[in-house]
Amino acid sequence: MTTRHLVVISAGLRQPSSTRLLADRLAAATQDSLPGLDVRHVELREIGHDLVNAMVTGFPAAGLREVTDAVAAADGLVAVTPTLNGSYSGLFKSFFDVLDEGTLAGVPVLIGATGGTARHSLVLEHALRPLFTYLRGVVVSTSVYAATEDWGTESGLPARIERAAGELAAQLRLREPRVVVDALDDVTPFAQLLAP
Known part of the structure; x- marks a missing residue:
């Protein structure tokens, strides 16, 4: 059986974080x-400084490069952000801004968000889904929003997570499992370039 790899991105700003809990x-549930x-x-939040440096310099530090x-x-990818000012957090967006173009093309993505009130649940459809569609990810139909009142109650949160x-x-x-091809693996030898 082939092992599949899932990366779970959490943009929670505090510890503990409801965003990390949802992620x-x-x-x-996916496992x-x-x-x-x-x-x-x-x-x-653990690589926040590296994100800023990469955006300013164009070169990711080793820790950020390992994550990208x-x-x-x-x-596959699970991506969860807190809702800030009716959208995803700047930290969340910064991470996806530093990814190389085409990184998420064809990759299944499950999106989620957290917030203080269910009134902000449309962040999933008006901000996250368009972002990942632009990045050419394959966003699954069901997205999950968790408001403060969803935690510790018999809301529909567990059923939404399972679905x-x-x-x-x-x-x-x-x-099929993803195969990453390094562009530098197929380089024309210098001697061949100089050959008459």
């Missing part, structure tokens, strides 16, 4: 639906 629950799934969690390489090799995770697992099953 963890989405990842666990339950697809046994043997290899999951890597990334908290963007993991995303480039991932078979979204099942959709992501189904997308992962349909696709």
Whole structure:
């Protein structure tokens, strides 16, 4: 059986974070639906300085490069952000701004967001889904928003998590494992370039 790789991006700004909690629950539910799934969690606040430096200089530090390489090799992605000013956080957007073009092309993506009130749940459809569509990711149909009142109650949150995770697992099953090709692996030797 081929191992599939899932990267879970969490843009929570505090510790503990409801954003990270939602990301963890989405990842666990996806693992339950697809046994043997290899999951890597990334908290963007831990690489925030590297993100700013990469945006200013154009060169990612080693820690950030390791994370972007993991995303480039991932078979699927879970991306969760807190809702700030009716949209995703700047930290969240900055990470996706530093990815190389085409990194998410054809990659199944499960999107999620957290916020203080359910009134902001449209952030998923008006901000996150268009972002990942632009990046050419394959966004699963069900997205998950968790408001403050969803935690610790019998809201519909667990059912939404299960449904979204099942959709992501189904997308992962349909696709061949991702193979990353390094452009530098197929370089014409210098001697051949200079040959008459």
